[in-house]
Amino acid sequence: MKLNCTIDGTQTSMIVNANKPLKRILEEQSDSFIKNHGCRDARCGNCIVLINGAARLSCLIPAFRVNGAAILTYAGFRKTRFCHDIERAYAELGVKPCSMCYASKTILIGGLLNRYDQTRASTMINREGESKVSYSIYSREYLEREMGINVCKCTDIEDLAKVVELAYTYRRQRSGR
Amino acid sequence: MADNIKAPAIHVPKSLADLIAEKGKNPALRIFAGGTYLMSRPLFYTDGSGDDIISISQIPELTKVSQTDRYLEAGACVTIEQLLNSGSYLISKSAFNAIVSIGSSMIRSQATVGGALCTPDTRFFLSCILSTIGAQVEIRLISKRGLNGKKVSSSQMWIPVNKLYSPEGVFLYENKGILTKVRIPAKSSNVQIFRVLGNPMRETDSTVFFGLEYTPVQNGISHANLCLVFPKDGFFQNLDFSNQISALSFPANPQQISDMGKLLEDKLREFCPLITPIQKERARRLFYYVMYEIAQGSLV
Numbered sequence: 001m002k003l004n005c006t007i008d009g010t011q012t013s014m015i016v017n018a019n020k021p022l023k024r025i026l027e028e029q030s031d032s033f034i035k036n037h038g039c040r041d042a043r044c045g046n047c048i049v050l051i052n053g054a055a056r057l058s059c060l061i062p063a064f065r066v067n068g069a070a071i072l073t074y075a076g077f078r079k080t081r082f083c084h085d086i087e088r089a090y091a092e093l094g095v096k097p098c099s100m101c102y103a104s105k106t107i108l109i110g111g112l113l114n115r116y117d118q119t120r121a122s123t124m125i126n127r128e129g130e131s132k133v134s135y136s137i138y139s140r141e142y143l144e145r146e147m148g149i150n151v152c153k154c155t156d157i158e159d160l161a162k163v164v165e166l167a168y169t170y171r172r173q174r175s176g177r
Numbered sequence: 178m179a180d181n182i183k184a185p186a187i188h189v190p191k192s193l194a195d196l197i198a199e200k201g202k203n204p205a206l207r208i209f210a211g212g213t214y215l216m217s218r219p220l221f222y223t224d225g226s227g228d229d230i231i232s233i234s235q236i237p238e239l240t241k242v243s244q245t246d247r248y249l250e251a252g253a254c255v256t257i258e259q260l261l262n263s264g265s266y267l268i269s270k271s272a273f274n275a276i277v278s279i280g281s282s283m284i285r286s287q288a289t290v291g292g293a294l295c296t297p298d299t300r301f302f303l304s305c306i307l308s309t310i311g312a313q314v315e316i317r318l319i320s321k322r323g324l325n326g327k328k329v330s331s332s333q334m335w336i337p338v339n340k341l342y343s344p345e346g347v348f349l350y351e352n353k354g355i356l357t358k359v360r361i362p363a364k365s366s367n368v369q370i371f372r373v374l375g376n377p378m379r380e381t382d383s384t385v386f387f388g389l390e391y392t393p394v395q396n397g398i399s400h401a402n403l404c405l406v407f408p409k410d411g412f413f414q415n416l417d418f419s420n421q422i423s424a425l426s427f428p429a430n431p432q433q434i435s436d437m438g439k440l441l442e443d444k445l446r447e448f449c450p451l452i453t454p455i456q457k458e459r460a461r462r463l464f465y466y467v468m469y470e471i472a473q474g475s476l477v
Contacts, residue, residue: 001187017184019230021222042217043379048283055283060216062209064187064232115282149281 003063008076016063022071023047023058030073045150048104048111049073055111057149074103081174082110089166095159101152105160112146113168182223188231193238193317193357199231201319201329204352206231210254210292213284214299239291239357249361253291257303258282260290269364275306275371275388291356294338298409299377300346302386305406306371307361308338308414309388315358316350335360339404342412344448367392367400370467374459381408385459389422389467397426398471403464407456411449418444425468427475434468 001018004011007029016025026049047058050072077083086109090096097105143161188206190196200206207215209232215221233239239252242263249264261268261276268276279285279293279302293303294314317331331354341356343349350356367390375384386406391398401422405413418441425433438461445457452460 001184017182017222018187019185019222021216024222042213054286056287057283060213060287062212062216065212111283145278146281146283149283 001064001067003067005066005068006070008071008073018062018064020063021059022049022051022061022063022066025063026058026071026073030075043151045108046101046104046152048107048150050077050107050111050114053111053114055108055114072107074107077107077110082113082171085113085170085174086110086163086167088170089163092166093159093162095155095163098152098154101150101154104150105147105152105155108147108150109160109164109167112143112164113171116168117171186229188229189235190231190233191235193236196231196233196236196355197317197319197331198329200355201331203229204319205229208233208295208355210234210289211256211287212292213288214292214296247363249363251290251359251361253295253356253358254289255291256286257288257290257293258285261285264361267363268361269310269367269369271369271371272306272310272364276303278373279303290359294341294359295348295350295356297348297351299381300342300386300406300408300412301377302371302373302406304338304342304412305386305388305404307359308406308412309371309390309402309404310369311362311390311402312338313360314338314341314356315360316354317357318350318354331355333357339412339414344412345451346407346410346412346449368398370470372463372467374463377408382453383455383459384408385456385463387460387463387467391423391471396475397423399423405445405460407449407452407460410451410453410456411445413445413449413460415444415448428472429468434465434472437468438465 001016002013003016003025004013006012007026012029014029042057042059045057048055049058051061051066051069083106086106096102140157140161143164144157147157147160188199190199205228207228207230209215209230233254236254239254242249242251242255242259244250244263244267249267251260251263257276257279261273265273280288290303293301294307313335315333315335317333319329319331341349370389372387373384377384377386384407388404389401391401401419403414403419403422405411421437421440425437441464442457442461445452445460
């Protein structure tokens with residue numbers, strides 16, 4: 001099939017098999033995309049990219065599902081001000097994920113902050129006034145589950161939670177909220 | 178063909194009738210819903226089988242959610258995240274939290290309800306949760322009739338989730354039918370307990386999913402419904418055993434609970450002979466843990 005999509009802001013057109021995983025396409029198209037040969041079945045979480053603003057594991061997305069989509073790898077994301085907020089938070093807190101998972105963890109945090117911006121979810125309340133699950137940016141349980149998609153344990157979840165909180169604060173300050 | 182690998186054709190039907198017609202003509206077509214299962218198979222892309230794929234994400238009947246006071250009905254291609262968003266007021270808190278624990282929002286936004294129930298060789302937590310709370314699924318059975326079997330027709334039926342699988346955990350409707358809808362009953366006053374031991378993605382030989390629903394009554398429990406799911410080798414939901422749980426009066430003495438544990442082991446040996454010893458042990462211990470929890474609650 002002919003795949004038309006935008007990769008890191010560049011309109012791209014190529015002939016690929018319709019079921020080709022996006023991860024393989026990015027490994028061939030983007031020099032800076034981490035080539036992780038150890039994982040072929042969605043176990044490591046190191047292939048996260050943003051597809052139309054939402055974080056996704058690129059090894060689980062076939063080519064026919066991204067026709068016409070805007071794909072942002074870390075190479076494109078690092079040029080955005082959203083990434084600068086996260087890197088400021090890393091520097092401020094002295095936290096730095098290892099080279100294998102740095103790109104994925106940063107995009108993952110970027111995806112989380114995008115969701116917070118879109119939904120402004122804090123706590124879901126049901127009819128009886130009971131709280132179901134706290135989606136608060138400060139909820140450790142939520143962050144542990146979200147960040148757990150990347151299996152690298154180089155960074156403590158408490159540190160990552162602080163990075164998320166601080167990056168969100170920088171984002172809100174920058175947008176004047 | 179690119180990469181010297183045979184390229185499958187992607188069929189994208191726009192209606193359920195088209196899907197049934199295509200699947201009826203070519204039963205070998207692989208149904209692609211969210212893709213979290215198929216794409217995570219290591220040889221999905223490179224095995225070169227070239228089996229054509231039928232993507233069901235564009236079929237309106239399969240992507241809608243509707244609800245009444247009594248139940249929530251979701252199409253097979255509704256993602257787990259959409260199910261949670263739509264069903265937050267209808268699904269009980271325990272079931273809701275159990276479904277949230279299935280994975281991160283990234284996975285839940287891609288994995289579909291139908292896909293999670295229809296994986297050919299692995300059972301996931303969702304099947305245990307839905308079976309415990311008494312959910313039902315609509316299956317469209319495909320049959321061929323007429324001269325040379327050219328005409329494809331389908332019949333539909335609603336069955337409980339546990340009827341999708343054999344006691345060995347095998348999915349019974351592969352290539353025979355299509356799961357189109359899931360109906361989840363509204364929460365009731367029943368108590369629901371869900372537990373997972375192990376990591377279903379990385380430890381399929383030792384993971385156990387546990388689900389129990391019951392109605393609390395004075396001095397005991399009634400209408401107990403126990404479901405134990407083992408990712409690769411077993412799906413245990415036995416009416417006889419559940420009735421025996423209901424016959425217990427609480428607070429139960431430790432000997433009664435121990436006897437029930439031994440009975441559970443015997444039943445698992447009989448109905449799920451392929452499960453590993455560690456799964457059997459974990460199932461027994463989870464059962465004890467939950468029974469003692471209920472017994473403790475009855476003392477308050």
